[in-house]
Amino acid sequence: MSEITTERQKTGRSLFAPLALVVALIALWVIPMLVAPRVGEEHFVGTDAQATEMVEDTGYQPWFAPVFSPSGEVESGLFALQAALGASVLFYVIGYFHGRSRTERALGRTSSEDD
């Protein structure tokens, strides 16, 4: 609308979009918890497992068993480990770039290439 507020509008807008996206993410996670119908005994059965059941219903017998089958408790721990490994690398990289861009901004961004 007016030209005076452009600077503030810019920062406002750059914060609004990610916030809206995060809210949408949370909604996408919470809404199923509230509205999803219960399928049988368990809630939120994996579709992979359901597909397996559908195949078993045709009378098919798997011809190869997993080389290693962790029990449910151990399995959730290993899934957590997988997520933790990924998250640590991902956020290490984001943290590295974040620190670098802050330093560069503080130094007034030299135009020369750095190593």
Place this chain on the structure above:
Amino acid sequence: MHIAEGFLPPAHAVAWTVAAAPFVVHGARQVIKLSKEKPEARLLLAAAGAFTFVLSAIKLPSVTGSSSHATGTGIGAILFRPPVMAFLATIVLIFQAVLLAHGGLTTLGANVFAMGIVGPWTAYATFRGLRGVRVGETAAIFVAVALANIATYATTSVQLALAFPDPASGFLGAFAKFAGLFAVTQVPLAITEGILAVLLFRALARIATRELNVLGFGRPASKESSHV
């Protein structure tokens, strides 16, 4: 999209493995080439692999009362081209097949084909197509990544329907059955994955501008001066 261990007949298991293998080998070569030719992209590459690692570890609830996976391969395919993700997805799927009894070694080929090949190529083609008609970078990423997720599960449905055609209605009937199981559950998850990819890209665009420019993103590099 993880077809469980032993749940594809041997002939199908072998066929999908043979089909996926060249993509994975080519992908491994591309990873080596990329990290040699564009060393500044190495950290971003690690981030893309890590993103897939995190997302495929998490089962997300959906409105159908089922849960399912995001794949995380779309954004990496857009940034680094699809072959790279064929290799990274294979690493993730081997980890899950060996340690988590999730997916399997006999079904590795089929699962790689769905998550590491069809998904990434869908993301890349959609992104390029949308950019070609001047859709904004962020919107194009969202649509491309969400579609890649759906395409991955559509591929799994095709694979299962080929192996287990319905006695009455054949391949198409079985495909409708498997796709029906995945489709509705998958839509909200595809949207979730699209949003996550956009958030990641926005963050990278701000703090790793130079690296994204090297890969051809962000402000169009105004006629690159001589590269040493």
